[in-house]
Amino acid sequence: GKRKRLNTSVLYDSDESEGSDILVRKVFAKRHCIMDADDSSEEHQPVKTCPTENVSTNRKQKVFAKLKELARQRATWSSESCEESNGEEETEEEPFCHMPLTPTEGSETDSDSMKDFIVEEEEDDDDDDNTEHITSENQPQQKKLNTSNSELLAYYLPHLSRCDHYVHFKRIVNAFLINAIDDTFLSSLYDGTRQKKYAQDMLLSLHYLDDRFIQPRLENLISRSRWKDRYKERVDCYPDVRIILKNRENKSCQACELNRHCKFNVLLSGKLYNSRTLEVDDFMSDDKQVLKVGVVCANRTRVYHNLKHFKYKLYMDCSSVAELDGVKDEPVKDTVTRLFSQLEDSGWIQKRYNDLEDYMNDADSFQEEK
Numbered sequence: 001g002k003r004k005r006l007n008t009s010v011l012y013d014s015d016e017s018e019g020s021d022i023l024v025r026k027v028f029a030k031r032h033c034i035m036d037a038d039d040s041s042e043e044h045q046p047v048k049t050c051p052t053e054n055v056s057t058n059r060k061q062k063v064f065a066k067l068k069e070l071a072r073q074r075a076t077w078s079s080e081s082c083e084e085s086n087g088e089e090e091t092e093e094e095p096f097c098h099m100p101l102t103p104t105e106g107s108e109t110d111s112d113s114m115k116d117f118i119v120e121e122e123e124d125d126d127d128d129d130n131t132e133h134i135t136s137e138n139q140p141q142q143k144k145l146n147t148s149n150s151e152l153l154a155y156y157l158p159h160l161s162r163c164d165h166y167v168h169f170k171r172i173v174n175a176f177l178i179n180a181i182d183d184t185f186l187s188s189l190y191d192g193t194r195q196k197k198y199a200q201d202m203l204l205s206l207h208y209l210d211d212r213f214i215q216p217r218l219e220n221l222i223s224r225s226r227w228k229d230r231y232k233e234r235v236d237c238y239p240d241v242r243i244i245l246k247n248r249e250n251k252s253c254q255a256c257e258l259n260r261h262c263k264f265n266v267l268l269s270g271k272l273y274n275s276r277t278l279e280v281d282d283f284m285s286d287d288k289q290v291l292k293v294g295v296v297c298a299n300r301t302r303v304y305h306n307l308k309h310f311k312y313k314l315y316m317d318c319s320s321v322a323e324l325d326g327v328k329d330e331p332v333k334d335t336v337t338r339l340f341s342q343l344e345d346s347g348w349i350q351k352r353y354n355d356l357e358d359y360m361n362d363a364d365s366f367q368e369e370k
Contacts, residue, residue: 165353166353167205168204168205168208168209169205169209169349169352169353169356170340170344170349171201171202171204171205172202172205172206172209172311172314173314173318173340173343173349173352174202174336174340175189175202175205175206176314176315176318176319177318177321177322177336177339177340178332178336179278179315180315180318180319180321180322180323181322181332181335181336182332183279186276186277186278187277187279189202189203189206190203190276190277209311210275210311213356213360214307214308214310214311217307217360217363217364218304218307218308218363220363220364221300221303221304221363221366222304224366225256225297225300226255226256226257226258227255227256227297227300228255228256228257231254231255231256231291234268234289234291235268235301235304235305235308236308237268237272238268238269238270238272238289239270239271239273239309239312239313240268240269240270241266241267241268241269241301241302241305242266242267242269243264243265243266243267243298243301243302244264244265244267245263245264246263246264246265246292247263248261248262248263249261249262249263249292250262251292253292253293253294253297254291254292254293255291255293255294255297255300255301256294256297258294260293260294260295260297261294261295262292262293262294263294263295264292264293264294264295264297264298265290265291265292265293266289266290266291266292266293266298266301267288267289267290268288268289268290268291269287269288269289271285272284273312275311275312278311278312278315299366300366303359303362303363303366304363306359306362307359307360307362307363310355310356310359314352317352321339321343322335322339325339
């Protein structure tokens with residue numbers, strides 16, 4: 001009531017005395033608060049305004065503009081549906097599209113537009129099916145290109161070709177089975193006589209085992225130890241080792257030649273062999289070495305020896321499998337394929353691969369001597 005009385009008094013004063021500046025300004029201020037966006041001109045900017053009313057007015061304008069845009073879009077959609085359903089009545093669609101939509105008309109146009117969209121999606125599905133059909137036809141060609149690229153990489157840059165570690169290991173087992181039947185196979189691999197792809201893959205896997213798996217870890221074990229060269233050469237030459245716990249003696253360790261509490265005997269034995277072709281040398285085949293070492297050197301000897309002679313032990317196991325087979329008068333390829341399948345199905349290959357991983361982990365986690 002108070003606000004209403006103030007408005008009437010201002011209007012009364014403005015009607016009676018139009019020449020008074022003060023009353024005119026009051027009238028303009030009140031009209032600016034009450035009027036809509038038509039009075040928001042530059043002339044009334046210095047006058048006091050109501051911020052809440054301006055914000056609400058701008059918001060209403062934005063909502064109104066969005067509603068107009070939505071109505072225009074729906075009118076456009078309805079015109080498209082009209083063109084598809086009634087293609088002959090083109091002259092009647094233009095006024096209908098520009099008319100404002102009522103709620104009932106909006107529902108009808110929405111349903112019509114949804115029908116139109118469903119038809120378009122079915123057509124898109126047909127196009128997708130055609131695209132998938134074309135893509136499936138092009139897949140063999142793409143696969144051939146990728147295969148050829150990998151083969152070229154493996155041929156020209158064999159060290160850069162990537163292959164799973166277990167795949168390398170299975171190739172090595174296959175090569176050892178072949179050499180167990182034909183003892184010239186490994187030597188022909190290393191001297192370059194065999195140039196077929198399967199032979200080159202086996203040679204690559206053998207190099208991978210030596211250069212990536214075993215040798216870096218052996219060098220790491222030696223570089224962090226105090227072993228003497230003479231002890232290392234002995235461990236390298238003898239493929240069999242036994243580490244026996246004995247009475248403790250305060251003496252010089254025969255591995256590092258430092259004063260230690262030596263309570264382990266390292267018994268080295270076995271025949272010398274070629275590290276590549278795995279051919280055995282029968283010279284001094286019964287020779288043995290017994291060395292007294294400390295605790296750390298005994299543990300390092302066990303880890304080092306397991307990794308150093310793993311390839312030879314694996315080959316000896318494959319030779320034993322071939323000898324126990326007992327099948328004769330069979331091509332070498334068929335025999336190797338059959339034995340390899342038996343070993344893989346029984347889990348023998350996986351177990352040997354797990355042993356190799358354990359040996360590598362032991363070498364990686366071995367602590368440096370203090």
